[in-house]
Amino acid sequence: MAALEVKCPTCQQTVRWVEENIFRPFCCERCQLIDLGEWASGNRFIPSNADHDDVTAADLDQD
Numbered sequence: 001m002a003a004l005e006v007k008c009p010t011c012q013q014t015v016r017w018v019e020e021n022i023f024r025p026f027c028c029e030r031c032q033l034i035d036l037g038e039w040a041s042g043n044r045f046i047p048s049n050a051d052h053d054d055v056t057a058a059d060l061d062q063d
Contacts, residue, residue, distance in 0.1 A: 010034050 004017040006024075010031035017024055026032040038044040 008027040
């Protein structure tokens, strides 16, 4: 079976999704660190829904 190929999220270079590539889905450590820096600086984030931000574990346990 052929290895899956994906695009590096940082530089868009084609990357083989194989166990030997320790940086997957990135092509190299440099691209991995650039992405980490983007998250740390707040330039990348997961959008949230303000209506659900106030839900706590106690709210979920109520039946």
